[in-house]
Amino acid sequence: MGRNLQNGDRLRPVDLARGHGLSTQAVRNYEEAGILPAAGRTPHGYRTYTSLHAGALRAFLALVPGHGHQTATSILRAVNENAADEAFRLIDESHAQLLDDRRTLQTVESALGDLEPARAPGVESVPAVVSGPGDTFIGPLADRLGIRPATLRKWERAGLVHPRRDPITGYRVYGEADVRDARLAHQLRRGGYLLEQIAPLIAQVRAAGGLEPLEAALRDWHGRLSSRGRAMLNGAAELETYLRQRG
Known part of the structure; x- marks a missing residue:
């Protein structure tokens, strides 16, 4: 033909x-x-x-x-x-797949408002005290994210999440901030970022470095999707x- x-x-x-x-x-x-x-x-x-x-x-x-x-x-x-x-x-x-990646990016961006807690003027940021209602354990959190518990343990070793240990059972306990960080890590992994790229972003945001590191990553992500x-x-x-x- x-x-x-x-x-x-x-x-x-x-x-x-x-x-x-x-x-x-x-x-x-x-x-x-x-x-x-x-x-x-x-x-x-x-x-x-x-x-x-x-x-x-x-x-x-x-x-x-x-x-x-x-x-x-x-x-x-x-x-x-x-x-x-x-x-x-x-x-x-x-x-x-491109549309799904765009939706993933939107999901990450929608969580930006939760990454920096509001504070009163002139008051230093302090770690939030996590209480019972927001706590969860490794199995339920892994199920919620659709990943394996081993993945969460790997993320912990990479510094992406920092669950505390129950003083009696020794089980990992994930507070609200840990769940937030795990969700953010999960979305960034879906966006193609490596653990070594994600860890500094979460660490800097967590350490009051502001949202600029994450925003720069999102701008780059936007650019890559537009180029595709x-x-x-x-x-x-x-x-x-x-x-x-x-x-």
Whole structure:
């Protein structure tokens, strides 16, 4: 189907590679992975490419920033196998993930008001005295967050939460502040942040460093989501051009 739309200009592997800042081996790898349609061959067995292959390569490279290498590969492979509906499904899944990440960010931002307790003017901030109604234990908190108790223990070792110990049983007791920190750590982990990146944010906020460290992280998170969204638009435009080439 696509062969009738290819022009008569033949491109060598090196031509296709140089035009996109790649090595000739990368181009061959992309063909073997199904990202590019199968190349033509000269009577001597050398690969030849056309504008259709160039269109496929442009589409793939444009899709990668928004969808990732693996999904972009699957999208192009589906298109080249005449399974456009599968390609569209993969794109829909990426957009759904982006929307979910935006909702996660909104959830983190909505908790900002709880991160810095109100205080009277001129009064030093003091740790809150946690009483019974806000207390919980490791099992119920893990269930609430949808994680394993072992994860909470790992976060404790990383300095993300500081539960106290019951003087009689020795059990970990999570007060309201600990629950807040655990929820914040959970949301930031979902946003792609590493424990070593999260720990200083929570520690600085907890130590009256203000909300600036967290706000800077959220601004960066906003920027990354916006970049992914724009990259998806650019990838969609190049993919549409390639689909039109194929006919």
